[in-house]
Amino acid sequence: MPAPRIASDSSFAPPLRTVIDRALAGESLSAGEAVALIEADDLGLLLEAAGELRDRAKGRAVSYSPKVFLPVTNLCRDRCTYCTFRKDPWDPDAWTMMPHEIADWSRRGRALGCIEALMCLGDKPEVAFKEYRETLKSLGVRSTIEYVRKACELALAEGLLPHTNAGVMTLAEMRMLRPVNASMGLMLEDISTRLRQRGGAHQWAPDKEPARRMRMLEEAGQLKIPFTTGILLGIGETPAERALSLIAIRDVHRRYGHIQEVIIQNFRAKPDIKMAQAPEPTEIEMARAIAAARLVLGGEMNVQAPPNLSPNDIELFLRAGINDWGGISPLTRDYVNPEAPWPHVDQLGDRCARAGFRLCQRLPVYREYINDQWIDADLLAAVKRFAQAGEAASAGGGVA
Numbered sequence: 001m002p003a004p005r006i007a008s009d010s011s012f013a014p015p016l017r018t019v020i021d022r023a024l025a026g027e028s029l030s031a032g033e034a035v036a037l038i039e040a041d042d043l044g045l046l047l048e049a050a051g052e053l054r055d056r057a058k059g060r061a062v063s064y065s066p067k068v069f070l071p072v073t074n075l076c077r078d079r080c081t082y083c084t085f086r087k088d089p090w091d092p093d094a095w096t097m098m099p100h101e102i103a104d105w106s107r108r109g110r111a112l113g114c115i116e117a118l119m120c121l122g123d124k125p126e127v128a129f130k131e132y133r134e135t136l137k138s139l140g141v142r143s144t145i146e147y148v149r150k151a152c153e154l155a156l157a158e159g160l161l162p163h164t165n166a167g168v169m170t171l172a173e174m175r176m177l178r179p180v181n182a183s184m185g186l187m188l189e190d191i192s193t194r195l196r197q198r199g200g201a202h203q204w205a206p207d208k209e210p211a212r213r214m215r216m217l218e219e220a221g222q223l224k225i226p227f228t229t230g231i232l233l234g235i236g237e238t239p240a241e242r243a244l245s246l247i248a249i250r251d252v253h254r255r256y257g258h259i260q261e262v263i264i265q266n267f268r269a270k271p272d273i274k275m276a277q278a279p280e281p282t283e284i285e286m287a288r289a290i291a292a293a294r295l296v297l298g299g300e301m302n303v304q305a306p307p308n309l310s311p312n313d314i315e316l317f318l319r320a321g322i323n324d325w326g327g328i329s330p331l332t333r334d335y336v337n338p339e340a341p342w343p344h345v346d347q348l349g350d351r352c353a354r355a356g357f358r359l360c361q362r363l364p365v366y367r368e369y370i371n372d373q374w375i376d377a378d379l380l381a382a383v384k385r386f387a388q389a390g391e392a393a394s395a396g397g398g399v400a
Helices: 016-024 031-038 043-058 099-111 130-138 144-157 171-180 210-222 239-256 283-297 314-320 345-354 377-392
Strands: 061-073 116-121 161-165 183-185 227-233 259-266 324-328 358-361
Touching: 016 031, 016 043, 016 283, 031 239, 031 283, 043 283, 043 314, 061 099, 061 144, 061 345, 099 144, 116 144, 130 144, 144 161, 144 171, 161 377, 171 183, 171 210, 171 377, 210 227, 210 239, 227 239, 227 283, 239 259, 239 283, 259 283, 283 314, 314 345, 324 345, 345 358
Parallel strands: 061 116, 061 324, 061 358, 116 161, 161 183, 183 227, 227 259
Antiparallel strands: none
């Protein structure tokens, strides 16, 4: 799928107020208008409009998903220059979770009130590593995705609802996982092919080719899978490319209606990565991107920013139009950003309350997708049980 293009007359930036009025009226914004939003100088006007649009559609509730983060394997064939998660088989920190670990962690997480089992792993490690192919053989499977299917079944047996983020998958692989997943996800990160060029953050990451990732988003829509995606700020992209990435997400969602949530995530510099000296996006850049996402994607979209990556910006991000904080775990760390601890839910709730919002739990699949059109029949009953339990507890801050 080609990247969205800015109209030829976009050098004449439309007045911000005009673009905002069109967004608030529910009109479809052009690529040029999206760029005008994300590059806007008047941050106050931008945040006010995004907050208004969020309030109209979502009210003042902001949600999170209590989860267990299961790093099924941290082996990966890609080598993104900002990643600390991926390992080679000979690295002392290389790890593939065994079935008993997946079951045990799921059981412990359910006892702590978790609902989601996040299956997070590297892209296609069996393509790159003979050692890992031997591991899969010992586990009785032929591919990573077959093992993820087994991991999801283990988590379901312990009372959790799986959400899989396994990198780029084929249509057949997603079809294999659909019966055992409440939802799935893949970060687009950015629509720009520049980042795959020499010296770019994705030079050595074939699975970060934008066309491949957009194809997976398309095929997830064809399979009617509730899907999470998003953009990653600070990996060498321009503000305009961030805006065009949002347009690409909006357009695929219009065709299939399956994008349940869009994450606006910030790069974090770490000492042991090639981008250790790269500047992190500022809180203002994040706020602009969040607000632009809200105005481009509309009031009904669920827009998220991870709170552990910006612990000092909770109130600003609420002003910018988010309605979700993503997954927060009482048991496991964020293995992608291990230096960034999850916020304590009670403290996060207090900060939300002081800003005029109510923090509540949600499932890994949003309420509007809990029906037999979007969830496999054998899984739907379990999802509905969680949803009904949340409704019964809603007076005390239950499931959103």
